Amino acid sequence: MRHSYYEDSARERLLGLLDEGSFREILPPTERVVSPHLRQLDTPAAFDDGIIVGKGTLDGHSVLVAAQEGGFMGGAVGEVHGAKLTGLLERALDERPAAVLLLVESGGVRLHEANAGLIAVSEVMRAVLAVRAAGVPVIVLNGGQYGCFGGMGIVSRLCDAIVMSEEGRLGLSGPEVIETTHGVEEFDSRDRALVWRTVGGKHRYLLGEATVLVDDDLAAFRAAALSLIGSTPDLGLEAMEAEHARLGERLRRFGDCRDALDVWERLGIAEPERLPILDTETFLATVSDKRA
Amino acid sequence: MESLTFEYQGGRPLASAPPATLVGVVSSGNLEVLVEPTDLGGACRIEVLTAAVGFGAIWQAVLDDFFDRHRIADVRISINDVGATPAVVSLRLDQALEALTGGQP
Amino acid sequence: MHDWDLQARNRKARLERAAPVSKGKVVATADARALLEAVIEPGDRVCLEGNNQKQADFLAKTLASLDPGRVHDLHMVQSVLALPEHLDIFERGIATRLDFSFSGPQGARLAKLVGAGQIAIGAIHTYLELFGRYFVDLTPRVSLVVAQAADAAGNLYTGPNTEDTPVIVEATAFKRGIVIAQVNEIIDTVPRVDIPGDWVDFVVQSPSPHYIEPLFTRDPAQISEIQVLMAMMAIKGIYAEYEVNRLNHGIGFDTAAIELLLPTYAESLGLKGKICRHWALNPHPALIPAIESGFVESVHSFGSEMGMEAYIQARPDVFFTGPDGSMRSNRALCQAAGHYACDLFIGSTLQIDLAGNSSTATLGRIAGFGGAPNMGADARGRRHASPAWLKAGREARSGRNVIPRGQKLVIQMVETFREHMQPAFVERLDAWELAESAGMALPPVMIYGEDVSHVLTEEGIANLLLCRTDEEREQAIRGVAGYTPVGLARDKRMVENLRDRGVIRRAEDLGIDKRLATRDLLAAHSIKDLVRASGGLYDPPKRFRNW
Numbered sequence: 001m002r003h004s005y006y007e008d009s010a011r012e013r014l015l016g017l018l019d020e021g022s023f024r025e026i027l028p029p030t031e032r033v034v035s036p037h038l039r040q041l042d043t044p045a046a047f048d049d050g051i052i053v054g055k056g057t058l059d060g061h062s063v064l065v066a067a068q069e070g071g072f073m074g075g076a077v078g079e080v081h082g083a084k085l086t087g088l089l090e091r092a093l094d095e096r097p098a099a100v101l102l103l104v105e106s107g108g109v110r111l112h113e114a115n116a117g118l119i120a121v122s123e124v125m126r127a128v129l130a131v132r133a134a135g136v137p138v139i140v141l142n143g144g145q146y147g148c149f150g151g152m153g154i155v156s157r158l159c160d161a162i163v164m165s166e167e168g169r170l171g172l173s174g175p176e177v178i179e180t181t182h183g184v185e186e187f188d189s190r191d192r193a194l195v196w197r198t199v200g201g202k203h204r205y206l207l208g209e210a211t212v213l214v215d216d217d218l219a220a221f222r223a224a225a226l227s228l229i230g231s232t233p234d235l236g237l238e239a240m241e242a243e244h245a246r247l248g249e250r251l252r253r254f255g256d257c258r259d260a261l262d263v264w265e266r267l268g269i270a271e272p273e274r275l276p277i278l279d280t281e282t283f284l285a286t287v288s289d290k291r292a
Numbered sequence: 293m294e295s296l297t298f299e300y301q302g303g304r305p306l307a308s309a310p311p312a313t314l315v316g317v318v319s320s321g322n323l324e325v326l327v328e329p330t331d332l333g334g335a336c337r338i339e340v341l342t343a344a345v346g347f348g349a350i351w352q353a354v355l356d357d358f359f360d361r362h363r364i365a366d367v368r369i370s371i372n373d374v375g376a377t378p379a380v381v382s383l384r385l386d387q388a389l390e391a392l393t394g395g396q397p
Numbered sequence: 398m399h400d401w402d403l404q405a406r407n408r409k410a411r412l413e414r415a416a417p418v419s420k421g422k423v424v425a426t427a428d429a430r431a432l433l434e435a436v437i438e439p440g441d442r443v444c445l446e447g448n449n450q451k452q453a454d455f456l457a458k459t460l461a462s463l464d465p466g467r468v469h470d471l472h473m474v475q476s477v478l479a480l481p482e483h484l485d486i487f488e489r490g491i492a493t494r495l496d497f498s499f500s501g502p503q504g505a506r507l508a509k510l511v512g513a514g515q516i517a518i519g520a521i522h523t524y525l526e527l528f529g530r531y532f533v534d535l536t537p538r539v540s541l542v543v544a545q546a547a548d549a550a551g552n553l554y555t556g557p558n559t560e561d562t563p564v565i566v567e568a569t570a571f572k573r574g575i576v577i578a579q580v581n582e583i584i585d586t587v588p589r590v591d592i593p594g595d596w597v598d599f600v601v602q603s604p605s606p607h608y609i610e611p612l613f614t615r616d617p618a619q620i621s622e623i624q625v626l627m628a629m630m631a632i633k634g635i636y637a638e639y640e641v642n643r644l645n646h647g648i649g650f651d652t653a654a655i656e657l658l659l660p661t662y663a664e665s666l667g668l669k670g671k672i673c674r675h676w677a678l679n680p681h682p683a684l685i686p687a688i689e690s691g692f693v694e695s696v697h698s699f700g701s702e703m704g705m706e707a708y709i710q711a712r713p714d715v716f717f718t719g720p721d722g723s724m725r726s727n728r729a730l731c732q733a734a735g736h737y738a739c740d741l742f743i744g745s746t747l748q749i750d751l752a753g754n755s756s757t758a759t760l761g762r763i764a765g766f767g768g769a770p771n772m773g774a775d776a777r778g779r780r781h782a783s784p785a786w787l788k789a790g791r792e793a794r795s796g797r798n799v800i801p802r803g804q805k806l807v808i809q810m811v812e813t814f815r816e817h818m819q820p821a822f823v824e825r826l827d828a829w830e831l832a833e834s835a836g837m838a839l840p841p842v843m844i845y846g847e848d849v850s851h852v853l854t855e856e857g858i859a860n861l862l863l864c865r866t867d868e869e870r871e872q873a874i875r876g877v878a879g880y881t882p883v884g885l886a887r888d889k890r891m892v893e894n895l896r897d898r899g900v901i902r903r904a905e906d907l908g909i910d911k912r913l914a915t916r917d918l919l920a921a922h923s924i925k926d927l928v929r930a931s932g933g934l935y936d937p938p939k940r941f942r943n944w
Contacts, residue, residue, distance in 0.1 A: 007922060028312070044342075045372060046324060072319060276944030277944055377623075386911065
């Protein structure tokens with residue numbers, strides 16, 4: 001029976017993903033390391049500041065894990081939240097686990113905390129690259145209701161791989177922000193089909209940004225994560241130049257497309273308008289040799 | 293925000309001393325409940341931090357009934373609440389106790 | 398000498414005035430205005446088809462654009478005030494008097510216009526009584542209706558959203574009134590004849606398809622754990638107890654939760670084939686899993702629901718469909734079915750008082766009643782027996798020296814607190830204040846406490862049938878009113894006693910494991926799940942999809 005990743009809380013996701021009984025939380029809620037900024041703003045705080053970090057095993061492999069709770073302030077990264085994530089990544093440098101798993105769900109920087117939030121996100125970015133340079137893969141899982149935007153969107157793309165479900169969303173500026181700054185004709189954030197076409201899992205998969213597309217099923221996320229932890233990050237010059245070339249080519253091929261449908265058409269997909277309604281299995285079969 | 297504390301006497305300590313448990317999420321209409329077994333000289337203490345101001349009497353009634361249902365001692369319960377209705381509060385409290393004791397009394 | 402055919406002669410005069418702008422029955426879109434000015438006379442009683450769902454929007458716009466110097470003081474009779482044009486007509490002086498049933502979207506503006514003296518309300522009705530009055534003292538002289546398609550002879554195809562059209566047209570046509578229909582298209586042969594051309598005087602093609610509101614779609618993603626718990630109580634504590642096989646659900650997330658728990662929770666209790674077999678209900682997408690799992694044998698509907706057309710056509714054994722394959726709905730007949738042929742109504746409300754009277758009235762809005770009071774009332778005219786009806790009747794009358802009767806189950810299902818910690822239980826309904834400020838003869842009560850058999854909250858079920866005094870009834874209601882001021886003021890001893898007697902039953906008393914009350918129990922968690930459950934036949938409106 002399918003167990004929805006989308007509907008779970010961050011805590012439920014984490015516990016369901018890892019081997020039963022293997023999870024040891026670092027800075028658990030009992031430590032009450034809460035945001036010093038929110039109280040000043042008379043805003044409710046969470047005992048874990050909206051992120052759970054710790055270690056566990058995935059099919060016996062030692063992993064360090066973090067899970068963001070989108071329900072708390074949209075999963076946005078504040079000072080403590082960011083420090084927990086950075087601390088976890090720095091610990092990975094010491095412990096060299098098989099992988100670091102990031103279960104992302106975040107709007108990006110927590111604006112309430114202003115510069116502290118900005119700095120926190122940038123520290124996470126640096127820490128991710130340091131971990132990868134040390135040979136530990138950092139794998140992102142993205143399938144929550146709140147999506148992954150802003151600074152955490154950038155963080156995701158700095159990682160080795162991203163596992164997404166079609167319900168997941170990955171982007172930089174959030175849909176509402178785009179509409180506010182550029183107008184509804186440019187991007188109607190209430191057109192949910194448009195939003196998912198643009199930042200949803202299927203499109204990210206077709207563009208080559210999401211490595212794996214899975215069903216909204218905790219077991220499927222687990223299996224995908226497992227398949228990726230054996231990989232070795234390659235931050236060498238050749239790999240970077242190849243990636244840059246690929247991105248340049250992608251820009252050349254699709255830079256003038258106005259809508260994801262145009263991209264899918266250029267990818268050579270027949271009946272691109274049908275892609276959104278296909279179930280994962282049929283979708284993957286339909287696009288198998290056509291990703292960017 | 294409002295801070296409320298409630299203390300209850302006359303409960304029974306838990307059979308074992310399980311690790312602390314957290315249920316719920318600090319999102320609109322919801323709350324998180326942290327339950328920690330700890331030596332309070334036999335008391336059950338409940339600390340509430342809530343964004344909904346002025347509902348002290350209702351918290352009292354809800355928590356009185358909660359204690360009536362479970363009658364536990366040496367347990368510290370901490371709540372971060374964002375305007376959950378009494379129904380949701382009672383549900384989370386029961387869920388937290390349930391998770392703590394694993395269904396055992 | 399008494400003239401006995403004034404209406405016929407007047408009708409002839411109107412038709413003659415309309416002759417220049419019509420080719421037979423067909424009137425060009427551009428001539429709609431001229432047509433209305435030709436056939437409508439000042440002071441006329443006009444029915445404009447504003448239904449709960451479909452709207453004669455083009456004719457409404459056209460009517461609102463008429464010259465009030467030529468057409469004025471109309472008396473509007475219509476089911477629903479849904480469009481801004483429905484009130485523009487009054488603001489412009491084209492109409493002055495109104496009899497209607499429901500005004501949800503326009504409730505606030507209606508209140509303002511009434512307050513400013515620009516609308517004189519005759520009365521606010523339920524659908525069925527308004528339809529009834531069309532044949533007694535509110536017969537329309539001119540009816541502006543809406544259909545999918547027409548042929549040149551005036552035969553109308555109203556299709557899945559037939560709704561109120563048949564009753565409006567019958568009342569008008571057989572009292573020599575004028576019937577004008579706006580249609581999406583005029584074609585050679587209509588798929589089926591829903592309204593015979595003999596009853597229709599003019600057809601006009603509207604510039605764009607008429608508007609239909611998707612009122613009956615509820616996204617399963619929004620159903621909460623509390624609503625799941627209440628749905629479990631409804632199923633185990635009432636549907637199973639009374640063997641409810643014929644019912645109507647008032648639309649809401651609470652009832653959607655019940656519908657989505659049938660294939661899972663109710664099935665696990667062995668209730669398939671024992672409850673919920675026949676429905677007077679619009680085609681709720683949330684009912685799809687229950688239909689697919691074999692719970693539902695028949696559904697008759699008041700109207701259709703956007704996106705459900707293909708699914709309905711693929712399930713002709715369940716729905717009422719014509720030989721053309723598409724559904725036929727009928728609000729008047731479905732209302733009658735819901736009133737007389739169903740054993741249970743369950744719905745939600747905004748406020749309940751200590752006698753069980755409930756109201757959705759809020760200050761500053763005149764919303765009306767719609768059809769809920771017909772569903773949510775004991776049907777005193779009923780005579781045929783059923784197990785549920787007899788059992789409810791026995792419970793209400795045991796120990797009393799009165800002649801035995803059956804009784805309808807009328808359930809008010811509500812969470813004790815609404816949004817912003819507003820209590821649903823109050824000592825005095827806002828309806829009283831509204832009545833005073835709006836000059837109403839009575840406080841607008843949706844469902845009278847006398848008709849309520851059970852009140853169901855997250856705290857449990859209060860069986861009012863078993864109450865024998867006003868005080869017992871009051872305490873039974875307080876006993877399920879939770880932590881609201883009404884609930885906290887309960888007489889604890891009396892409530893305990895009522896619980897011992899089974900008048901109040903909490904989830905534990907019903908043997909319900911609250912730990913099961915999670916969203917996992919829902920047969921569908923999202924609109925997408927409903928689409929999958931329908932085998933891809935359900936085609937949700939844009940606003941409900943992310944694909």
